[in-house]
Amino acid sequence: MSFESKKPLRTWSHLAEMRKKPSEYDIVSRKLHYSTNNPDAPWELSPDCPMNLWYKQYRNASPLQHDDWDAFTDPDQLVYRTYNMMQDGQETHVQSLFDQFNEREHDLMINEGWQNKQAQCYAPLRYLFHCLQISSAYVQQMAPASTISNCCILQTADSLRWVTHTAYRTYELGLTYPSVGFGENERQLWEQEAGWQGLRELMEKQLCAFDWGEAFVSLNLVIKPTIMESVLKPLQAMAHENNDTLLPLLIDSQLKDAERHNRWAKELAKQALSNAENNDVIQAWLDKWQPLADQAAQGYLSMLMGPDYSRAYLDNNTTLQAHLAVA
Amino acid sequence: MAIHPRKNWYELTRTTNWTPSYVTEEELFPEQMSGHMGIPLQNWEGYDEPYKTSYPEYVSIQREKDSGAYSVKAALERAKIYENSDPGWISILKAHYGAIALGEYAAVTGEGRMARFSKAPGNRNMATFGMMDELRHGQIQLFFPHEYCKKDRQFDWAWRAYHSNEWAAIAAKHFFDDIITGRDAISVAIMLTFSFETGFTNMQFLGLAADAADAGDYTFANLISSIQTDESRHAQQGGPALKILIENGKKKEAQQKVDIAIWRAWRLFAVLTGPIMDYYTPLEHRKQSFKEFMYEWIVGQFERALIDLGLEKPWYWETFLKDIDELHHSYHMGVWYWRSTAWWNPAAGVTPEEREWLEEKYPGWNSHWGECWDVITDNVINDRMELVSPETLPTVCNMSQIPLVGIPGDNWDVKVYSLEHNDRLYHFGSEVDRWVFEQEPEQYQNHLNFVDRFLAGHIQPMDLDGALHYMGFQSVEELGKDAHDFAWAEKCKPSNTKSA
Numbered sequence: 001m002s003f004e005s006k007k008p009l010r011t012w013s014h015l016a017e018m019r020k021k022p023s024e025y026d027i028v029s030r031k032l033h034y035s036t037n038n039p040d041a042p043w044e045l046s047p048d049c050p051m052n053l054w055y056k057q058y059r060n061a062s063p064l065q066h067d068d069w070d071a072f073t074d075p076d077q078l079v080y081r082t083y084n085m086m087q088d089g090q091e092t093h094v095q096s097l098f099d100q101f102n103e104r105e106h107d108l109m110i111n112e113g114w115q116n117k118q119a120q121c122y123a124p125l126r127y128l129f130h131c132l133q134i135s136s137a138y139v140q141q142m143a144p145a146s147t148i149s150n151c152c153i154l155q156t157a158d159s160l161r162w163v164t165h166t167a168y169r170t171y172e173l174g175l176t177y178p179s180v181g182f183g184e185n186e187r188q189l190w191e192q193e194a195g196w197q198g199l200r201e202l203m204e205k206q207l208c209a210f211d212w213g214e215a216f217v218s219l220n221l222v223i224k225p226t227i228m229e230s231v232l233k234p235l236q237a238m239a240h241e242n243n244d245t246l247l248p249l250l251i252d253s254q255l256k257d258a259e260r261h262n263r264w265a266k267e268l269a270k271q272a273l274s275n276a277e278n279n280d281v282i283q284a285w286l287d288k289w290q291p292l293a294d295q296a297a298q299g300y301l302s303m304l305m306g307p308d309y310s311r312a313y314l315d316n317n318t319t320l321q322a323h324l325a326v327a
Numbered sequence: 328m329a330i331h332p333r334k335n336w337y338e339l340t341r342t343t344n345w346t347p348s349y350v351t352e353e354e355l356f357p358e359q360m361s362g363h364m365g366i367p368l369q370n371w372e373g374y375d376e377p378y379k380t381s382y383p384e385y386v387s388i389q390r391e392k393d394s395g396a397y398s399v400k401a402a403l404e405r406a407k408i409y410e411n412s413d414p415g416w417i418s419i420l421k422a423h424y425g426a427i428a429l430g431e432y433a434a435v436t437g438e439g440r441m442a443r444f445s446k447a448p449g450n451r452n453m454a455t456f457g458m459m460d461e462l463r464h465g466q467i468q469l470f471f472p473h474e475y476c477k478k479d480r481q482f483d484w485a486w487r488a489y490h491s492n493e494w495a496a497i498a499a500k501h502f503f504d505d506i507i508t509g510r511d512a513i514s515v516a517i518m519l520t521f522s523f524e525t526g527f528t529n530m531q532f533l534g535l536a537a538d539a540a541d542a543g544d545y546t547f548a549n550l551i552s553s554i555q556t557d558e559s560r561h562a563q564q565g566g567p568a569l570k571i572l573i574e575n576g577k578k579k580e581a582q583q584k585v586d587i588a589i590w591r592a593w594r595l596f597a598v599l600t601g602p603i604m605d606y607y608t609p610l611e612h613r614k615q616s617f618k619e620f621m622y623e624w625i626v627g628q629f630e631r632a633l634i635d636l637g638l639e640k641p642w643y644w645e646t647f648l649k650d651i652d653e654l655h656h657s658y659h660m661g662v663w664y665w666r667s668t669a670w671w672n673p674a675a676g677v678t679p680e681e682r683e684w685l686e687e688k689y690p691g692w693n694s695h696w697g698e699c700w701d702v703i704t705d706n707v708i709n710d711r712m713e714l715v716s717p718e719t720l721p722t723v724c725n726m727s728q729i730p731l732v733g734i735p736g737d738n739w740d741v742k743v744y745s746l747e748h749n750d751r752l753y754h755f756g757s758e759v760d761r762w763v764f765e766q767e768p769e770q771y772q773n774h775l776n777f778v779d780r781f782l783a784g785h786i787q788p789m790d791l792d793g794a795l796h797y798m799g800f801q802s803v804e805e806l807g808k809d810a811h812d813f814a815w816a817e818k819c820k821p822s823n824t825k826s827a
Binding site for chain 2: 002003004005006008009010011012013014024027028029031032034035037041043044045046047048049050051052054079080081083084085087088091092094095098099100102103126127130133134135137138140141146149150153156157160161163164167168170171172183186187190191200201204205207208
């Protein structure tokens with residue numbers, strides 16, 4: 001046998017050259033995708049089977065290319081164990097908000113009319129959040145590095161978290177206001193109400209963007225920041241104006257997730273842009289998706305606040321664009 | 328009441344289907360990724376997952392579970408399992424982690440497939456928790472063996488196996504890619520969750536946990552039984568999907584997927600878990616035989632579950648039951664003989680006491696496998712070591728990716744099941760493996776098994792040494808050896824001498 005004798009390593013062979021001692025994050029997160037090893041057959045099946053063709057087309061041949069996607073590091077370096085600890089804390093906080101505000105009969109103290117606005121502009125959000133959930137699950141299964149996929153797994157779960165909050169509050173509001181359609185009208189509003197149509201169009205089209213790079217850019221660099229700035233924050237502001245103190249606190253907790261999603265997305269964009277050829281690729285996708293997102297945001301804001309808010313939104317969006325350009 | 332119970336609002340969390348109009352339903356849920364078989368969105372809305380949970384419950388319970396598993400590990404670090412356990416037990420840990428950790432991680436993608444492409448909203452939500460579960464199982468089963476890296480290079484294979492071309496890794500990937508990552512959402516629900524996770528993972532995680540606890544490895548016992556509590560939740564995604572297929576006239580298609588997955592799972596389990604339970608686990612720590620575990624966790628379970636759903640037992644059920652008596656004994660002998668190709672050290676498990684146990688559990692064992700082990704033992708005792716190691720490669724099945732075996736003894740029956748397809752001759756280890764291929768040639772054709780690669784010149788030099796390099800072995804310490812360095816043969820000496 002032509003094998004040498006070698007001493008045991010202090011860590012996985014692929015981490016042995018690292019200068020620092022590998023962290024728990026390094027040990028359990030890096031280089032876990034074996035499907036990126038053989039470009040001809042990502043999965044150990046016929047190279048021409050339908051799923052291998054899908055991955056060769058939408059992942060391997062994506063216009064977004066980088067020599068070492070595995071170098072990506074989640075800026076928060078979350079692992080499953082620490083994520084649950086963090087989110088269990090957040091959920092304990094949210095549950096206690098629900099509990100206390102219910103005791104104080106919060107929903108009876110909101111301004112008259114705000115319940116109708118919430119039925120129209122808040123409750124159907126579970127459809128939008130569910131779209132974010134399933135879209136994140138797509139980027140997870142297509143991403144070329146496990147460190148990227150892992151951020152998407154947590155983002156998928158966070159989106160379900162938001163769906164759950166929305167379902168809970170929809171039910172609860174319906175107890176106080178049984179006649180405004182809580183828990184009954186959301187699907188119809190999502191499918192037909194003018195203010196939702198831009199968002200629905202955006203999400204339906206985005207969910208059919210199967211190239212992994214385009215799916216990531218459209219979801220994480222365009223849609224999610226747009227929803228944060230043009231849906232969640234304006235909803236918070238409107239709630240404040242209407243004597244609703246619970247919704248802003250709930251959204252604050254969701255924004256912590258959204259900010260974390262922005263952190264990893266910006267980090268990945270930064271890595272992608274270290275290959276100069278990706279500049280034009282990403283720009284083309286931003287140019288394609290931002291107008292749809294802007295249109296969707298304007299539609300939503302008009303429904304929520306009236307058409308006058310559009311200008312303020314556009315100003316806000318300029319900031320957002322500049323923000324992204326830094327990445 | 329200040330906090331509303333889950334049952335009051337749960338329905339809303341899964342009332343998330345809508346009718347798309349900016350794209351078509353087929354664009355949103357393409358058949359290739361969804362596997363809806365033409366059944367429209369609204370028909371999937373009756374999907375009712377039996378095991379319900381919600382996000383706040385999930386993060387709270389899972390935090391508790393992890394806290395338990397990690398604290399047991401920390402508390403028992405001084406127990407020095409690696410130093411104090413039987414070498415057969417250490418081989419089990421190596422085989423388990425290498426075969427399972429990255430496979431579990433890949434299952435995130437299968438769960439993700441359902442989370443994105445299932446037309447059933449309840450399935451999409453449960454699969455979201457499933458993605459999280461599989462992330463847990465991948466990460467925790469990397470974290471636990473990592474501490475052994477510094478003691479033993481074979482533990483690097485906990486991470487490396489799936490990145491390699493080692494034969495067992497190819498077999499594991501070919502199977503898991505066929506039922507998890509390489510399939511549409513509904514196929515994953517049926518083939519991964521219903522056909523694999525309800526029975527086979529019970530066996531690996533609960534059966535093995537019983538042996539582990541008996542062997543004193545409480546860290547491992549605690550870890551894998553904790554994993555199984557997640558499996559038993561997300562495994563329940565397949566049942567309601569099967570129900571919808573059957574209600575919509577797709578029983579035949581559903582049955583075919585079940586039949587393919589159970590068979591393929593069986594062959595992989597026979598080569599990986601069979602030897603572990605009946606040969607590597609020290610005799611005094613064996614709670615049940617592999618066959619007894621199979622009957623308790625797999626045979627009975629499937630017979631009940633299939634009848635409950637209105638499906639049939641797979642057409643090959645009699646062959647399967649016969650296989651349970653025999654197959655893994657032959658596989659074990661092959662793995663032990665070709666042990667240098669494994670990332671763990673196979674334990675022969677054939678001392679006189681162990682053989683007595685095997686004969687009791689598998690009447691007739693001595694007249695079949697026992698006779699072969701007699702010859703091997705005799706060669707070891709007489710220091711004819713060149714006769715107990717291979718120089719060539721065996722014939723490998725184009726479906727299971729495992730060598731072809733037969734039953735030794737008077738009725739030696741090894742047989743190749745061949746098939747010519749698109750001008751290529753494929754070889755299979757059983758009629759059922761060939762049947763699986765024939766159901767969907769496009770899924771399998773043009774894949775090269777290990778021997779195909781050898782013959783195609785991918786492996787150089789064309790000898791065992793070249794094959795071991797191709798498999799990804801990096802040092803002599805990584806190559807599999809006899810777990811007990813043949814000490815077992817010593818115990819066989821008196822009786823051997825007597826019979827000679």
